[in-house]
Amino acid sequence: METDKKVIIIGHKNPDTDSICSAIGLAEIKNDLKDGNKYIPMRAGNISSETKFVLDHFGVKAPELIEDIGPQVRNMEVHDFAGISDDVSIKAAWNLMQKYVSHNLQIVDDDDSLEGVIAVSDVAESFMSAYDNRIVGKAGTKFGAIAETLEGKVVVGSADSSFDSGKILIGAAHKEKMAEFIDEGDMVILANHDENHVEALQHGAQCIVLCFGAKATDDVKALAEEKGAVIIETPNDTFTVARLVSQSIPVSYFMRREGIISFNIDDYTREVEDTMSKSRHHEYPVLDESNHYIGSISRKDLLNVKKNKVILVDHNEVSQAVDNIEEGDILEIYDHHKIGSVETINPVIFRNEPVGCSGTIMYKLFKENGLEPSKTTAGLLMSAIISDTLMFRSPTCTPADEEACRYFAGICGEEIEPYAISMFKAGSDLAGKSPAEIFHMDYKQFPVGGITFGVGQVSAMTDDELKEIKELLAPTMKQECESQGIQMVFMMLTNILKESTELMYYGEGADAALALAFKNTPSDGSVDLPGVVSRKKQLIPPLMSTLG
Numbered sequence: 001m002e003t004d005k006k007v008i009i010i011g012h013k014n015p016d017t018d019s020i021c022s023a024i025g026l027a028e029i030k031n032d033l034k035d036g037n038k039y040i041p042m043r044a045g046n047i048s049s050e051t052k053f054v055l056d057h058f059g060v061k062a063p064e065l066i067e068d069i070g071p072q073v074r075n076m077e078v079h080d081f082a083g084i085s086d087d088v089s090i091k092a093a094w095n096l097m098q099k100y101v102s103h104n105l106q107i108v109d110d111d112d113s114l115e116g117v118i119a120v121s122d123v124a125e126s127f128m129s130a131y132d133n134r135i136v137g138k139a140g141t142k143f144g145a146i147a148e149t150l151e152g153k154v155v156v157g158s159a160d161s162s163f164d165s166g167k168i169l170i171g172a173a174h175k176e177k178m179a180e181f182i183d184e185g186d187m188v189i190l191a192n193h194d195e196n197h198v199e200a201l202q203h204g205a206q207c208i209v210l211c212f213g214a215k216a217t218d219d220v221k222a223l224a225e226e227k228g229a230v231i232i233e234t235p236n237d238t239f240t241v242a243r244l245v246s247q248s249i250p251v252s253y254f255m256r257r258e259g260i261i262s263f264n265i266d267d268y269t270r271e272v273e274d275t276m277s278k279s280r281h282h283e284y285p286v287l288d289e290s291n292h293y294i295g296s297i298s299r300k301d302l303l304n305v306k307k308n309k310v311i312l313v314d315h316n317e318v319s320q321a322v323d324n325i326e327e328g329d330i331l332e333i334y335d336h337h338k339i340g341s342v343e344t345i346n347p348v349i350f351r352n353e354p355v356g357c358s359g360t361i362m363y364k365l366f367k368e369n370g371l372e373p374s375k376t377t378a379g380l381l382m383s384a385i386i387s388d389t390l391m392f393r394s395p396t397c398t399p400a401d402e403e404a405c406r407y408f409a410g411i412c413g414e415e416i417e418p419y420a421i422s423m424f425k426a427g428s429d430l431a432g433k434s435p436a437e438i439f440h441m442d443y444k445q446f447p448v449g450g451i452t453f454g455v456g457q458v459s460a461m462t463d464d465e466l467k468e469i470k471e472l473l474a475p476t477m478k479q480e481c482e483s484q485g486i487q488m489v490f491m492m493l494t495n496i497l498k499e500s501t502e503l504m505y506y507g508e509g510a511d512a513a514l515a516l517a518f519k520n521t522p523s524d525g526s527v528d529l530p531g532v533v534s535r536k537k538q539l540i541p542p543l544m545s546t547l548g
Contacts, residue, residue, distance in 0.1 A: 007037045007331065008308055010066065010322055011358075012315035013044045014443045017051045017387040019314040021380035022358035023063060026313055026334065028377050029365050039311075042066045044322040048441040050387060050427025057423075058379040058412070070324040073272060074265045075306045078286050078295040083108030086115060086252035089145045090126045091244070093118055093251050103282035104296065107255050112292040114262060114285055116255035126246065126254050133167045136187070136246055139253035140164045143207060143230045149248035150209065150241055152234030155216060156224040157207075163187055163230075166206055168245060170238055171196050179203050189241050194220060201227050209245075211238045262287055263297065269305050270327070276302070314358040316340045316350075319445040319452070334361050336396075337536055341447070356396035359384035363404035372411070379412035383423060390459065390496050391420040396537045421461070424496055428460035435472040436479075445486065446540060449548045453507070454480060457492040457535050466493040470504065474525060477506040488513070490543075494533050501532045503539070517542035 009027050011019025023041040030039035041063040047055070055062055083106040084093065093105050097120060107116040132138075136146070144159030166185035171178055178196065182188060184204035190196050192214035200208050201223050207230040210216060216224070216231050224231050234241060262285040263272055276284070276299055283296045307329040316333050317340035318325060325342065332349040333342065336358055353361055359381040366373055373381065385405040389397035392405075409416050430438050443456035458473075460466050470493055477489045488507030495501070504526045505514060511522045520527050532538045 005037050006309065007039045007311060008042050008066065008069070008328075009039055009311045009313060010042045010044055010069075011313045012317075012320040012444065013322065014440050015043050015045050015047060015051070016314075016442050017048070017054055018358050018384040019043075020047060020051050020063065021054065021384040022334070022362050023313045024060065025359065025362040025373065025377050025381045025384075026311065026365070028373060029362065029369065029371060030311075032371050033369060037309075040064075045440075046437075048427060049429055049433070050423060053423055053426035054380060054383040054387075057383075058376045060376055060380060066322060068268065068323045069308050069310060069321075070327040071269045071305045071307050072265065073263050073267050073269065073286055073297065075308065076269065076297055076301045077304060078265075078297055079283075079301075080295040081106070083112060083114070083293045084251065085109075086255065087142065087145070087250045089141075089149050089248045090123055090251060090254065091149045091247035094123050094247070097123070102296075104285075105251070106285045106293050106296065107251060108293045112294075114260070114287065114291075114293045116252075116257045117260050117285065118251045118255040119281075122251075122254045122256065126249060133169065135253075136168055136249055137163050137165050137185075139249040141248050141250060143232065145250065146207075146209075146245060146248040147232045147234070149244055150232065150234040150236055152209070152232050152236070155231050155233050156221050157228075157230030161230070163207055168242075170242060171200055171208075172238070187245075189238050189245075190214075191238060198223060201229055205229060207232065209234060209241055211236060211241050260285070264291075265289065265294065269302060270324075272297075273302055312342065315444075316342045316352070317444075317446070318342055319447060334358060336361065338540075355398050356394055356401040357385045357388035357404075359388070359408075360398075360401045360404040363407060364400075373408070375412050378408040379414060382408035382412060382414065382416070383419075386416065386420045386423060387427075390494075390499075390533055391417070391424075393496065393499050394534045394537070396534045424459065424461055428458070428465050430458075430469065435476040438469060439473055439476045439480065439491070444535075445484075446544070448544050451488070451547060452484075452486040453488040453490065453510075453543065453547065454484070454486055455490045455492065455535055455539060455543075457494060459494040459496050459533075461495075461497055463495060463498075466495060466502065469493060470502070470526070473504060474506070477504065481507050490539070492532075492535060492539065496533070499533050500528070500530045501539075503527050503529050503532075513543065513546050517546040 009023045011023050027039040027041040043063045047062050086107050104119045140162045142162050143154050147154045168187045171188045171190045178199045182203040185206045187207040188200040188205045189209045197220045209232045213235045265288050283298045286295050288294045310328040310330050311332045313334050316335045330344045334351050336355050362381055382405055385401050389401050445454045458469055480489050488510040491504040493502045514522045514527050
């Protein structure tokens with residue numbers, strides 16, 4: 001299947017520039033190595049203003065959004081049984097069920113839109129209805145379908161016309177008696193007596209079925225044409241014909257149109273399993289993104305679901321990962337943060353380095369594999385390093401980060417400082433964004449000592465910009481605690497040029513934790529932290545030590 005070779009490379013929720021750009025860079029590296037897989041960069045959240053500036057500047061489309069890594073129906077073996085039209089006979093439907101060892105058949109229109117379902121139980125119902133000698137007419141069965149079911153052929157009349165009234169009977173009586181039981185519009189099953197053929201047509205039979213391979217004479221054919229009747233010839237005997245004729249009824253007469261349980265190709269298998277557990281069907285139709293029927297799945301197909309293959313970039317915490325990461329098949333992790341809580345079933349490649357940016361790890365991978373990034377990818381990774389290291393001002397910045405950044409700048413042709421100023425300016429332009437959008441632009445949660453706290457960061461070039469942001473964010477911090485059920489929330493308002501942060505806080509015990517962690521007295525919901533610009537290196541470690 002298509003999913004067998006697809007590997008998703010993805011950063012954390014509320015992705016920052018490093019998370020997005022390093023995923024794109026790693027995908028280029030992996031695809032250049034040509035190991036048979038197709039590596040696709042994706043994102044777990046909306047991009048920030050800064051990241052949008054970067055992508056637009058280098059003409060790169062934002063990676064596709066994926067909010068849940070859990071396997072979907074597309075990860076299952078969808079059996080591509082073709083749908084059938086509603087005029088297919090019950091017998092033909094039954095033969096298809098036997099051929100494909102299927103309990104259900106899906107009925108579709110000319111556009112492959114699902115119209116109904118016919119199951120083995122519906123076929124059984126049709127067999128029991130054979131005792132109603134008018135059911136074939138009630139169903140409006142086409143004469144061509146009748147002839148096909150009887151292994152015969154229509155020799156007079158139109159195969160596309162329908163038997164739409166009357167009853168079915170066997171003309172076994174003497175011809176003088178036939179007038180007593182033949183009514184206008186009936187279908188009469190006959191043997192090879194020419195006089196009976198004529199008698200049935202004379203008394204208004206809509207159709208006569210000639211058994212035992214009997215052939216209609218020219219006179220009988222002429223009479224049938226004159227009466228507008230149909231003649232079917234079959235090699236079968238009258239008993240077999242009487243038994244089979246009800247199986248010519250179109251599936252439209254017995255199929256179920258209401259209460260059909262179907263799944264979309266994008267439905268998650270955990271939801272599919274839950275739905276299947278509450279029903280007793282054997283097979284279920286599957287629809288594509290346009291709601292067209294493409295095949296079916298059954299309970300046993302849930303046993304062989306192929307998980308999405310995933311490589312994590314710029315994080316290794318479950319709380320920061322795309323939803324339901326435990327349902328994915330993690331192959332590799334590339335990160336520059338502390339080792340967190342992601343667990344894997346199998347051993348994986350885990351590269352974790354004490355550098356200021358995941359983009360620097362990408363630089364090393366390019367070098368180690370003898371590859372050179374494209375001009376656009378170099379520009380993206382340069383931007384990632386500038387962003388994460390605050391243009392080399394962050395204490396997380398290492399000589400390797402600066403070396404990598406200057407290497408990428410040389411390839412993409414950008415001057416680092418003027419480009420960085422433009423990038424940071426774009427990142428601090430929050431016009432048109434709601435407080436919630438601003439709050440979640442660069443926000444992560446951290447579990448420690450039985451509690452969970454969240455930390456966001458907004459960086460700007462001036463205090464005036466940060467002051468405006470501060471007034472917007474206080475109510476949002478309270479809402480985040482209440483909606484997410486976490487104990488504390490912190491928001492870093494970082495002045496890049498002054499290399500300082502005003503830290504806002506909310507939650508029971510948050511002020512006491514800050515007082516212990518930074519030996520500074522918070523007041524009015526915030527505390528000044530001169531020299532603090534790095535969440536990873538300067539804020540999280542002391543908070544973890546205090547709260548742990």
